[in-house]
Amino acid sequence: MTIEGRKRYALLLAAKESDYVKKVYGGYFNVYVGAYGEEGDKWDLFRVVEGEFPDMNELHKYTGFVVSGSPFDAFGNDSWIVRLCFLLETLVSMGKRVLGICFGHQVLCRALGGKIRRSRSGWDIGLGKVRFMEELPPHSFLNVLKGNPPFLSVIQCHQDEVWEVPLGAKVIAFSEKTGVEMFSIGDHVLGIQGHPEYTKDILFNLIDRLVNNNSIEVTIWPYRDFC
Numbered sequence: 001m002t003i004e005g006r007k008r009y010a011l012l013l014a015a016k017e018s019d020y021v022k023k024v025y026g027g028y029f030n031v032y033v034g035a036y037g038e039e040g041d042k043w044d045l046f047r048v049v050e051g052e053f054p055d056m057n058e059l060h061k062y063t064g065f066v067v068s069g070s071p072f073d074a075f076g077n078d079s080w081i082v083r084l085c086f087l088l089e090t091l092v093s094m095g096k097r098v099l100g101i102c103f104g105h106q107v108l109c110r111a112l113g114g115k116i117r118r119s120r121s122g123w124d125i126g127l128g129k130v131r132f133m134e135e136l137p138p139h140s141f142l143n144v145l146k147g148n149p150p151f152l153s154v155i156q157c158h159q160d161e162v163w164e165v166p167l168g169a170k171v172i173a174f175s176e177k178t179g180v181e182m183f184s185i186g187d188h189v190l191g192i193q194g195h196p197e198y199t200k201d202i203l204f205n206l207i208d209r210l211v212n213n214n215s216i217e218v219t220i221w222p223y224r225d226f227c
Contacts, residue, residue, distance in 0.1 A: 007063040008042045012084065014049050023109050028068060035197030036066055036099065048084050059090070064097030064188075067104025069195060070128040073160060074106035075090035075116050085111035097188045102158055105191035109183070119161040121177045125207060128156045128179045130194060132173045134187035152192030154181075155203050161193065 100108035
């Protein structure tokens with residue numbers, strides 16, 4: 001579905017805005033649209049973390065949806081997370097294009113019947129090398145990975161991971177620390193554990209906040225050696 005000839009997408013924002021990202025980028029919306037949008041597309045923002053969801057009767061008007069990262073656990077049972085799972089299941093059943101990033105990757109997996117848990121190897125923070133299983137399948141959201149590269153360097157910041165992909169899903173990328181870095185279902189569903197949309201300064205600021213609130217210890221983030 002298009003609006004005046006344009007494709008229409010929605011960002012399902014699962015994180016509250018950080019002061020840094022608002023100041024430097026004008027908010028996460030601009031970061032995600034800048035990374036995944038194309039010229040001429042129409043994008044809408046829904047702050048699902050705050051209970052703001054698209055009208056179920058309006059879903060048919062959208063070409064696709066992007067689910068952002070989040071500090072919340074995708075396996076949690078907060079009301080908005082449960083509601084998000086139902087929405088994602090509905091979107092996939094409608095054949096809509098859906099891209100999940102980090103938390104979005106995990107909650108998409110959960111919504112479709114896969115399994116997610118704490119990572120077996122602990123936090124993964126920094127610039128990681130993600131290797132592809134084979135030639136990338138055709139997918140509307142893979143325009144950021146043009147050229148079918150054998151591997152990709154992607155910013156990582158997560159302590160949870162996909163343990164088992166949903167029925168019918170295909171694992172298309174892995175890393176030394178994470179077995180399911182990317183999965184796809186057909187040509188319309190894609191999950192990415194890393195953050196292709198992040199910049200180094202966003203990562204540095206995020207790690208500073210994690211250290212300041214005692215979520216991680218300084219000794220586990222030698223990221224400046226890799227970025």
